Amino acid sequence: MSVTTPLAATTEAAPSKGAPPRGRRRRAPGFGRFLERWGAYLFVLPAILYLTVLTVFPLVRGIILSFTSTKLVNPSGGRPVGFENYEYLLSSERFWNSVVTTLLYTLFTVVFAVVIGTCGALLLNTAFRGRGIVRAVVTIPWAVPTVAAALIFVWIYNNEAGVLNRATGALGLGEHGWLIDPAFGLFSVTLATVWKVMPLVMLVMLAALQSVPQELREATWVDGANRWQSFRAVTLPHITPTIRVITLLMTIWSIRRFEIIFLITGGGPLDATNTLVVNVYRTAFQDQNLGRAAAIGALGLVLSLLVTIVYFILEQVQERKEVSR
Amino acid sequence: MTTNIASVAPRGAAPRARSTSVLMRIGRAILITLFVVFAGFPVYWMFATSLGTESSLYGEGGQPLWPEIGNIGQWGSFLTDVPIIGWLGNSFIIATGTTILSLLLAITAAYALSRYRFYGRGVAGFIFFSTQMLPEALIIVPLYAIFAGAGLLNGHFGLILADTAFVMPVAMFIIKGGIDKIPYELEESARIDGCSRARILFTIVLPLISPSIAAASVIAFFDGWNEFMFANTFLSSSSLWTAPVGLASFLGQFYTPMNQVMFSALLFALPAIVFFLWAQRGIVSGLTSGAVKG
Structure with a gap:
């Protein structure tokens, strides 16, 4: 495989380069000997138990919850209702609207973040004066806490006093209700998200670009290739695996992203930004329907698994093409 | 951190870096400026707004684009507000x-x-x-x-x-x-x-x-x-x-x-x-x- 995918990277058996060969054992007295034998479990079990209690167990509990009529006022009560929650959701227009919104938000966020981040990395990978400062400034959005970012953008989008309307008004593009008009809700949230996540793409791509062998690039120049040809022949193939991985990560993170959407629009206007995770939260804590919220969450998890599987299939197809070429 | 170009030792006739035409340099400078403004403006705006007064923020014409550094004293009272x-x-x-x-x-x-x-x-x-x-x-x-x-x-x-x-x-x-x-x-x-x-x-x-x-x-x-x-x-x-x-x-x-x-x-x-x-x-x-x- 040319690309090591996240799943493969963590589940494959080969650890670090310096790891001990299998089956080596040394005599150590007392507790040391015990550690030698069972140490791995002693070291890893606390964390695994912790994750089991706080994520795996709640996940199972959540799936059970999705088959009940549990309400927020009595979180431990609620009677089993079979597939009622699922039947309701699958026939509800609002739910499907939520699925479409999630997919659109993910698509736009990932495409723009990856394109802007990669182009930014290409720009920053050239030598120019003030490069260090530019790099620091364009990294800042990634470091700004999401809540602060949401407050800033809500202020920028403000209908009367917001700077965006002043700018678009001055440019003759007209003033818009960025957070009130359902036509602009998804745009506003996507713009804020891209601003926030684009630097991470840039930093990752910059690291990849700096590992492109300079000799190869120079060789193409000697052979008379122009800038674009050199990019196509050397740089692009070298950074493609990283682009694929960061795209997958960005996709997974976009499907599960909650805070920035919830804080900027709260899922509105008129459900225009009601992605699945926002929908889960609103159904649980505003409509106070824990059972139905859990069902939305379970379906959302199915969606993100589907997207991941589609990604892996595309990856395989692509690889086959590359091998056969 | 130095760039690849700078870190490669010159050897023989191989060019150390490609010569960049003036046009390309200008184009690159514009793109970098746009990128910096896009990334930096919201954070700058947070800072500038914290120095604004209520009348300048919500008043006619809106908040000035330049921070009103003179108002930095108001930060102290915000801490208690x-x-x-x-x-x-x-x-x-x-x-x-x-x-x-x-x-x-x-x-x-x-x-x-x-x-x-x-x-x-x-x-x-x-x-x-x-x-x-x-x-x-x-x-x-x-x-x-x-x-x-x-x-x-x-x-x-x-x-x-x-x-x-x-x-x-x-x-x-x-x-x-x-x-x-x-x-x-x-x-x-x-x-x-x-x-x-x-x-x-x-x-x-x-x-x-x-x-x-x-x-x-x-x-x-x-x-x-x-x-x-x-x-x-x-x-x-x-x-x-x-x-x-x-x-x-x-x-x-x-x-x-x-x-x-x-x-x-x-x-x-x-x-x-x-x-x-x-x-x-x-x-x-x-x-x-x-x-x-x-």
């Missing part, structure tokens, strides 16, 4: 607790996953990875039900437990990446001398991976510092609110003027900006270490 100091104190408690708990669990787990081969190692790695895929919004519904039964709602301890569950795996991957890079021979010689695994971990490995530990600490600390959803759902008493919950309470209400809101946001964001820029390299390689190889 808005309960931001108390919120930041609560955030600090959550962040510190999350960091300590995450590091304790992550360091030992990372060492085991990096240095031992044991039955179930793949499953353990998968559990760590899959929590990064799991939406918090999905977990929060059952977690709320569980915490309600266990009496962990509306308290800082429960919040630390929940935050740790989501940031500890990230810290683990960062630290494991650090341990993976240390040659095993170092530990092996210590083991021949009869050094126990635990002593090796604490006296040999930990000092060597201090950059990874620092990056993991920054990630864990600011996850606790920044986390909104669990805090907003679990903490009902306003005296317990963390800064994100308090700041979010400004949304949708109109009596706190924007200069005070932006000042609070600035105070809250500043430590995060400083530490993320400082630990950037370690964090980025750690976040993707499960993903990018080589």
Whole structure:
């Protein structure tokens, strides 16, 4: 495989380069000997138990919850209702609207973040004066806490006093209700998200670009290739695996992203930004329907698994093409 | 950090760098300027707004594009107008607790996953990875039900437990990446001398991976510092609110003027900006270490 995918990277058996060969054992007295034998479990079990209690167990509990009529006022009560929650959701227009919104938000966020981040990395990978400062400034959005970012953008989008309307008004593009008009809700949230996540793409791509062998690039120049040809022949193939991985990560993170959407629009206007995770939260804590919220969450998890599987299939197809070429 | 171009020694007739035409330089300068404005403006605007007065912010023509530095004295009164100091104190408690708990669990787990081969190692790695895929919004519904039964709602301890569950795996991957890079021979010689695994971990490995530990600490600390959803759902008493919950309470209400809101946001964001820029390299390689190889 040319690309090591996240799943493969963590589940494959080969650890670090310096790891001990299998089956080596040394005599150590007392507790040391015990550690030698069972140490791995002693070291890893606390964390695994912790994750089991706080994520795996709640996940199972959540799936059970999705088959009940549990309400927020009595979180431990609620009677089993079979597939009622699922039947309701699958026939509800609002739910499907939520699925479409999630997919659109993910698509736009990932495409723009990856394109802007990669182009930014290409720009920053050239030598120019003030490069260090530019790099620091364009990294800042990634470091700004999401809540602060949401407050800033809500202020920028403000209908009367917001700077965006002043700018678009001055440019003759007209003033818009960025957070009130359902036509602009998804745009506003996507713009804020891209601003926030684009630097991470840039930093990752910059690291990849700096590992492109300079000799190869120079060789193409000697052979008379122009800038674009050199990019196509050397740089692009070298950074493609990283682009694929960061795209997958960005996709997974976009499907599960909650805070920035919830804080900027709260899922509105008129459900225009009601992605699945926002929908889960609103159904649980505003409509106070824990059972139905859990069902939305379970379906959302199915969606993100589907997207991941589609990604892996595309990856395989692509690889086959590359091998056969 | 020098560029590739600069770091390559000139040899023979090979060009050190391509000559750049004036036109291309101008084009590049424009693109870089646009990029800097796009990334930098919102943060600049937060700073400029915190220096605005109510009449300049909401008045005719709107807030001036240049910060009114002369108003910097108003920051002092904002500190008492808005309960931001108390919120930041609560955030600090959550962040510190999350960091300590995450590091304790992550360091030992990372060492085991990096240095031992044991039955179930793949499953353990998968559990760590899959929590990064799991939406918090999905977990929060059952977690709320569980915490309600266990009496962990509306308290800082429960919040630390929940935050740790989501940031500890990230810290683990960062630290494991650090341990993976240390040659095993170092530990092996210590083991021949009869050094126990635990002593090796604490006296040999930990000092060597201090950059990874620092990056993991920054990630864990600011996850606790920044986390909104669990805090907003679990903490009902306003005296317990963390800064994100308090700041979010400004949304949708109109009596706190924007200069005070932006000042609070600035105070809250500043430590995060400083530490993320400082630990950037370690964090980025750690976040993707499960993903990018080589």
